[in-house]
Amino acid sequence: MKISEWRSEESCYEATAKMLKRIEKSELNAYITVCKDDALKLAEKYEKRELKGKLAGIPVAVKDNITTKNIRTTCASKMLLNYLPVFDAHVVERLKQEGAIIIGKTNMDEFSMGTTTETSYFGVVKNPYDLSRVAGGSSGGSAAAVAADETVLALGTDTGGSIRCPASFCGIYGLKPTYGLVSRYGLIPYANSLEQIGPMASCIEDLALLLEVIAGKDERDSTNVGKSFKFQRSFKDFKVGVLKDMGASEEVMEKFNEVVDKLRKNFYVEEVSLQSLKFALASYYIIAMSEASSNLARYDGIRYGYTEELSGSWTEFFSKIRARGFGEEVKRRILLGSFALSAGYYGKYYLKALKVRKLITEDFKKAFGKFDVLISPTMPSLPFKIGELKDPLTMYMADVNTVPVNLAGLPALSMPIGFVKGLPVGLQVIGNYFEENTILNFAIEVEKTLDSSER
Numbered sequence: 001m002k003i004s005e006w007r008s009e010e011s012c013y014e015a016t017a018k019m020l021k022r023i024e025k026s027e028l029n030a031y032i033t034v035c036k037d038d039a040l041k042l043a044e045k046y047e048k049r050e051l052k053g054k055l056a057g058i059p060v061a062v063k064d065n066i067t068t069k070n071i072r073t074t075c076a077s078k079m080l081l082n083y084l085p086v087f088d089a090h091v092v093e094r095l096k097q098e099g100a101i102i103i104g105k106t107n108m109d110e111f112s113m114g115t116t117t118e119t120s121y122f123g124v125v126k127n128p129y130d131l132s133r134v135a136g137g138s139s140g141g142s143a144a145a146v147a148a149d150e151t152v153l154a155l156g157t158d159t160g161g162s163i164r165c166p167a168s169f170c171g172i173y174g175l176k177p178t179y180g181l182v183s184r185y186g187l188i189p190y191a192n193s194l195e196q197i198g199p200m201a202s203c204i205e206d207l208a209l210l211l212e213v214i215a216g217k218d219e220r221d222s223t224n225v226g227k228s229f230k231f232q233r234s235f236k237d238f239k240v241g242v243l244k245d246m247g248a249s250e251e252v253m254e255k256f257n258e259v260v261d262k263l264r265k266n267f268y269v270e271e272v273s274l275q276s277l278k279f280a281l282a283s284y285y286i287i288a289m290s291e292a293s294s295n296l297a298r299y300d301g302i303r304y305g306y307t308e309e310l311s312g313s314w315t316e317f318f319s320k321i322r323a324r325g326f327g328e329e330v331k332r333r334i335l336l337g338s339f340a341l342s343a344g345y346y347g348k349y350y351l352k353a354l355k356v357r358k359l360i361t362e363d364f365k366k367a368f369g370k371f372d373v374l375i376s377p378t379m380p381s382l383p384f385k386i387g388e389l390k391d392p393l394t395m396y397m398a399d400v401n402t403v404p405v406n407l408a409g410l411p412a413l414s415m416p417i418g419f420v421k422g423l424p425v426g427l428q429v430i431g432n433y434f435e436e437n438t439i440l441n442f443a444i445e446v447e448k449t450l451d452s453s454e455r
């Protein structure tokens, strides 16, 4: 549902109540926590004209790794099952300042580690287009909620594709902003040098508005660059690079190529290959797991979350809590990350991965000397069946088209371009640093080429 449609409802209170009912009856499992009473109170306030701002009276769902004061924030982990934060993340402060109604906290892969939400302690999020399939991950709850009118807007986070993958699988828009544009203050870290909070919505204008609200200066995040974002409509003679290194299954490629052919009629389109991209996935997983092993060291059973009665030595207690509090995928990553960072292997793995990261960044920089946008299919396949990805490596491979962007810190959008076998297909549009406006304006041009049924 678009903001304009929501605004055309006669009563914000009634519409919110209706949305809450829909969530209650839903089979999707998009939410971990629903803020029913608070949402209704805010809707009532809006009706009394006491709620002001750019998002006044608009429901926004927040991924459950983003800290919300006095609202349980679990990261979909047993480890944080009853964690009640005492402060709001920067982006949540901004939502509140602009009058948004926080409708609930959305389901996700545990600590954002996954591509299907199957690693969630709360169970998988189902795809609104086919309940036997996944909604994608890790921000699967946010994407499914937007797609199924269980919210109007949502926030997700993207470390290696977690906004774009579920956006693609659920047929909505999701943007991973340039690293440093949106403050990570209050985002519970998985791999902090890669991740950004970003907007998810059902049209480009709404996506842009939510980005305007969350982007901007925040001194509490030392990697925040202090830039703000304002959506500006403009037309450019876009130079489009089609990334040859990012492929997909035949059926997805067919849909993608249809769009490319249409774009050729209006724009300069050329295929381009970035040599370093073939190492991106390996580099990403080394870096992400290394950072994860360090970031998740804080869960010791004493300071946060899951705990038991103190017993045994420090090591015994620490190990017991972590063995019981974390799920399998999280443990795997902590182990592999610790290994990659260990004295004997640091140079062989972690340092090498950083070098590859640099090469990828340089390759992208070169490409943006020539092109305004680079495009690819967002995901290499249609949404997976629940349980289809049996081993972790197959799951990691699904991120092949999305992770390079995070390694380079670039902004990228996933937008719907139609359906194959009744399932949504997403187009990835990558822009140069802080060129979110270029991406969004290009996306508007892409939309013009699509058939109305596909839109």
Ligand code: GLN
Residues within 6 Å of the ligand: 112, 113, 114, 115, 137, 138, 157, 158, 159, 160, 161, 162, 163, 190, 288, 399
């Ligand atoms: N699927 C990727 C991973 O598991 C990306 C996750 C994310 O972006 N949070 O690391």
